[in-house]
Every structure is written in structure tokens, then in C-alpha cells.
Amino acid sequence: MIVNSAYTPSDKMPERVVLASASPRRRLLMDSLGLRIPVEIVASDADETTPDEWLPAKVVEQLAVRKAEAVRGRILSEGGMQPSAVIVGADTIVVLNGDKLGKPADAEEAAAMLNRLQGKPHEVFTGVALIDLHSGRMRAESRVTRVHMKPLDAARIERYIASGEPKDKAGSYGIQGLGAVLVDRIEGCYFNVVGLPVSLLAELLADFGVETI
Numbered sequence: 172m173i174v175n176s177a178y179t180p181s182d183k184m185p186e187r188v189v190l191a192s193a194s195p196r197r198r199l200l201m202d203s204l205g206l207r208i209p210v211e212i213v214a215s216d217a218d219e220t221t222p223d224e225w226l227p228a229k230v231v232e233q234l235a236v237r238k239a240e241a242v243r244g245r246i247l248s249e250g251g252m253q254p255s256a257v258i259v260g261a262d263t264i265v266v267l268n269g270d271k272l273g274k275p276a277d278a279e280e281a282a283a284m285l286n287r288l289q290g291k292p293h294e295v296f297t298g299v300a301l302i303d304l305h306s307g308r309m310r311a312e313s314r315v316t317r318v319h320m321k322p323l324d325a326a327r328i329e330r331y332i333a334s335g336e337p338k339d340k341a342g343s344y345g346i347q348g349l350g351a352v353l354v355d356r357i358e359g360c361y362f363n364v365v366g367l368p369v370s371l372l373a374e375l376l377a378d379f380g381v382e383t384i
């Protein structure tokens with residue numbers, strides 16, 4: 172957990188939520204909360220490199236903070252009277268035996284990742300960071316879900332890669348798509364695997380004055 176506690180929570184509801192993400196899945200999950208204030212999308216261009224020695228929870232929390240901070244900086248640099256906002260950043264990685272797997276660079280890397288993941292359990296970590304636009308108050312937390320993947324032969328992995336689904340996904344699979352049939356079972360939050368732990372996000376939003384239900 173990362174908190175900058177120099178700021179006290181405001182009891183005023185922000186006028187909007189800004190999702191610092193280009194991921195269509197995160198947009199859908201955010202929409203599923205049915206917030207009564209507008210949700211805007213501003214993709215972040217934050218650097219996603221981290222020191223090798225960082226533990227997975229630290230990686231996803233810090234990257235979520237970086238994404239949200241980059242978008243906050245961009246909005247504030249526009250100047251003028253910006254409506255109040257809470258900015259949400261998120262980051263997801265897959266971890267196998269301590270090795271962190273991000274998005275594959277190409278089909279070859281996707282095949283190598285799926286070859287390693289098949290037939291075994293691994294962890295999916297997602298970090299979520301919220302920053303208040305004007306005060307800079309920030310909180311970040313992460314969740315982990317254990318995913319047990321079925322044994323897969325090389326031909327099946329090749330067919331899955333040909334579907335195009337692995338391309339932009341951490342660990343080279345998407346549990347919400349065709350990847351659902353590659354997974355035997357999970358322990359923990361499903362939405363955390365897709366890229367946004369919705370229940371945790373609702374708790375954090377409430378702490379920033381944004382109620383869901």
C-alpha cells in the first residue's frame with residue numbers, strides 16, 4: 172500500500188473520474204460501476220520500466236501511481252480552472268515463480284510465455300492508484316489472484332497466438348476472451364486478472380468521495 176498522508180480526505184464529491192488508461196477492458200470495468208459522475212479517459216505515457224529487485228506488488232502499485240501522476244501533470248499543465256477530479260491509474264503483471272511477465276513483444280515471446288505458464292499455477296497482480304487532481308492526495312493498493320492454467324500443447328498455443336488475443340495482454344492471455352478455456356480455475360478476484368479489481372476500486376473511490384452503491 173502507498174499513501175501520502177499529508178492530505179486529509181475531502182468530504183466533497185469530485186466532479187469527474189479520469190481513467191488514466193488506454194485499455195478498453197479497464198474502461199468497460201470502470202463503466203460497470205455505474206458512477207453518477209462522468210468518466211473521462213486520458214491515456215498516460217508513463218515510463219513502465221522498474222528495477223528488477225522490486226517485488227510484484229511494488230511494481231504494480233508504483234506503475235499505477237506513475238500512470239495517474241503523468242495524467243495529473245498533463246491536466247494541470249493545461250492551466251485554467253480545471254473541474255475537480257479523481258484520477259485512476261492501474262497496472263497488471265503476471266508472475267511465475269517470482270519472474271515478472273508483462274506484455275509480449277512479439278508472437279515468439281508470447282509462445283515462450285504460454286509455454287512456461289501452461290499446466291501450472293501463477294499469480295496476477297494488479298495495482299490501482301487514485302490521486303486527487305487539486306490536492307495531490309494519493310492512495311495505491313494491489314491485489315493478487317492465483318490462476319491455474321491447463322496443460323497446453325504447442326499446436327494449441329500456436330492457434331491461440333494466431334487469434335491475436337495475446338498481443339496486448341500481460342502474460343500473453345486474456346481470461347475474459349478465448350483465454351477463458353485455457354484456464355482451469357482461479358483463486359481470488361476475477362476482475363483483478365482482467366486488469367481492474369472492481370471491488371477494491373469501489374472502496375478506494377469511496378475514500379475519495381465517489382460512492383458507487
Ligand SMILES: Cc1cn([C@H]2C[C@H](O)[C@@H](COP(=O)(O)OP(=O)(O)OP(=O)(O)O)O2)c(=O)[nH]c1=O
Pocket residue numbers: 191192193194196197214215238261262263264265274295339340341342344345346347350364365366
Ligand atoms: C492476465 C490478463 C491481462 N490482461 C490485460 C490487462 C491490461 O490491459 C494488460 C496489462 O498491461 P498494462 O500495462 O497493465 O495496461 P495497458 O498497457 O493495457 O493499459 P494502460 O497502461 O493504458 O492502462 O493485460 C487482460 O486483459 N486479461 C488477462 O487475463
